[in-house]
Amino acid sequence: MKIKYDRSACQGHNRCYMLAPELFDTDDEGYAVLLVEGDVPADLEEKARLAADNCPEFAIEIEE
Amino acid sequence: MHDSGNDHSRPSVQNWQTDFDHQHPDYAAAAPTIWEQIRTSGCPIAHSERYGGTWLPTSHDDVAAISKDYEHFSSQGVVVTEYRPDIPAPMGYAPPITSDPPFHQIARSILLKFFSPRAIDGWEPVARDTCRRLIADIQGRIAVGDDVIDCAQSYSQHIPVMIMADMLGLPREDGDLFRRFIHNIMEQGGGGEELPYEDTIDFYLDSHVAARRANLGEDLISYLCQAEIEGMALLDEHVRGTIALLIIAGIDTTWSAIGASMWHMAQHPDHRARWINEPDVQPFALEEFLRFYAPVTMARLLAKDIEFEGCPMKAGEWTLLPFPAANRDPAFFDRADEFVMDRARNRHAAFGLGIHRCIGSNLARMELRVAMEEWMQAFPEFELADPDAVTWSTGQVRGPRQLPMRFPA
Numbered sequence: 001m002k003i004k005y006d007r008s009a010c011q012g013h014n015r016c017y018m019l020a021p022e023l024f025d026t027d028d029e030g031y032a033v034l035l036v037e038g039d040v041p042a043d044l045e046e047k048a049r050l051a052a053d054n055c056p057e058f059a060i061e062i063e064e
Numbered sequence: 065m066h067d068s069g070n071d072h073s074r075p076s077v078q079n080w081q082t083d084f085d086h087q088h089p090d091y092a093a094a095a096p097t098i099w100e101q102i103r104t105s106g107c108p109i110a111h112s113e114r115y116g117g118t119w120l121p122t123s124h125d126d127v128a129a130i131s132k133d134y135e136h137f138s139s140q141g142v143v144v145t146e147y148r149p150d151i152p153a154p155m156g157y158a159p160p161i162t163s164d165p166p167f168h169q170i171a172r173s174i175l176l177k178f179f180s181p182r183a184i185d186g187w188e189p190v191a192r193d194t195c196r197r198l199i200a201d202i203q204g205r206i207a208v209g210d211d212v213i214d215c216a217q218s219y220s221q222h223i224p225v226m227i228m229a230d231m232l233g234l235p236r237e238d239g240d241l242f243r244r245f246i247h248n249i250m251e252q253g254g255g256g257e258e259l260p261y262e263d264t265i266d267f268y269l270d271s272h273v274a275a276r277r278a279n280l281g282e283d284l285i286s287y288l289c290q291a292e293i294e295g296m297a298l299l300d301e302h303v304r305g306t307i308a309l310l311i312i313a314g315i316d317t318t319w320s321a322i323g324a325s326m327w328h329m330a331q332h333p334d335h336r337a338r339w340i341n342e343p344d345v346q347p348f349a350l351e352e353f354l355r356f357y358a359p360v361t362m363a364r365l366l367a368k369d370i371e372f373e374g375c376p377m378k379a380g381e382w383t384l385l386p387f388p389a390a391n392r393d394p395a396f397f398d399r400a401d402e403f404v405m406d407r408a409r410n411r412h413a414a415f416g417l418g419i420h421r422c423i424g425s426n427l428a429r430m431e432l433r434v435a436m437e438e439w440m441q442a443f444p445e446f447e448l449a450d451p452d453a454v455t456w457s458t459g460q461v462r463g464p465r466q467l468p469m470r471f472p473a
């Protein structure tokens with residue numbers, strides 16, 4: 001599983017950071033920063049889906 | 065953003081499809097039913113001649129599309145009024161909420177770092193302390209036999225005020241004054257009388273800003289006094305408008321969200337039990353409170369004519385952005401009209417969509433979470449003293465303003 005994060009769509013709702021802090025951090029202005037490169041560790045796949053499913057701006061996509 | 069009580073004289077609505085009035089008490093009483101009627105009527109966007117022409121989209125997709133079309137839908141007016149705001153472009157009265165691109169991003173980025181998740185973490189102890197003191201007061205009153213407590217007046221209302229005052233470096237005791245300003249601005253928006261300058265928020269802020277310029281500190285007002293855009297200090301109107309915005313946008317809204325969540329819990333013993341026994345459900349419950357009871361509806365002024373989804377929208381008309389309706393759209397949410405405490409997929413729009421996303425969303429979430437954590441820990445059991453005695457605000461910010469509760473001994 002890979003995460004595709006679209007910085008231009010992100011408006012800093014921080015839902016991803018709250019639900020999956022292992023996968024997303026935020027910068028000083030509150031926009032998301034994707035922490036993983038490449039494959040999502042298996043034990044975090046559920047959290048990755050949760051982050052994608054709750055982003056109000058559809059800025060996160062999951063590629064299986 | 066009208067407070068309760070001022071709009072009972074509005075002419076009654078004949079047809080919600082062609083004559084709706086979002087400030088009418090009938091709308092506040094039954095909004096979800098009205099949205100559903102409009103959604104299923106063949107055209108999900110209602111129109112009304114009131115306020116000089118107003119549109120009401122009800123689907124999530126339409127609300128999202130309008131929120132992101134900055135060319136046709138201007139933020140110069142965000143509260144629907146009988147008159148049109150005179151337009152000091154590019155800022156508007158209260159930047160960034162009344163600003164359009166490209167100035168909007170400049171005004172917004174000045175504020176963002178104060179409201180990032182990490183900056184807000186630093187305020188959590190203040191919120192917790194505030195809640196605990198308010199709860200201790202209430203417990204004291206219960207102990208001496210007060211059996212009905214208005215929790216909107218004694219609890220939810222005070223929580224957002226303390227942090228806003230501290231952040232701005234204004235006296236905490238000015239909370240009542242803040243609420244009066246909010247009330248005045250919103251009532252004037254509805255066509256009330258002009259106040260003398262000495263009674264306005266502008267006068268209050270002008271004097272505080274002048275004092276602060278002479279004696280800078282670490283607070284947000286001092287920061288705004290020193291902020292620059294392309295090497296130039298912010299205009300006085302910009303500093304004042306932004307502070308006014310934080311006071312207006314940060315207080316009634318959060319009060320509403322906390323109050324509505326308490327109102328819900330008072331009536332759902334099963335949800336109270338689950339909150340306490342299953343702490344893992346709390347983050348989802350908080351987002352579901354925000355979805356289900358989203359307090360804020362915004363508005364836009366049509367900057368140019370556009371045919372939007374078949375509707376002939378004309379420059380100078382209003383369109384409402386009912387995020388609460390978007391949050392109940394069955395095409396976007398499963399079981400949209402049900403409160404699902406552990407809803408795992410919840411892309412709600414309570415804090416708006418697009419570039420104006422609520423700057424205070426991290427703060428508001430923290431306040432709501434702490435307010436509910438502390439409350440539920442202190443009072444696992446409580447109920448509405450009299451459901452008919454609960455009053456709600458009408459207009460663009462909706463939440464309980466009187467919330468009498470009873471506590472079993």
Ligand code: HEM
Pocket residue numbers: 131139142160161162172224228309310313314315317318321358359360362363387414415416417419420421422423424425427428429
């Ligand atoms: C539960 C509480 C709150 C709700 C539901 C809420 C909702 C909203 C919404 C829907 C918007 C979008 C406006 C638009 O699209 O025109 C907004 C903007 C804004 N909110 Fe909040 N808000 C809340 C609390 C706060 C707090 C605590 C603050 C700050 C102290 C705040 C400050 C702002 C500001 C400055 C904007 C303008 C952002 C911009 O235009 O870029 N809000 N809010």
Ligand code: SF4
Pocket residue numbers: 009010011012013014015016017030031032054055056057058059060
């Ligand atoms: S939830 Fe979406 S919009 Fe919010 S910070 Fe994460 S990616 Fe950005």
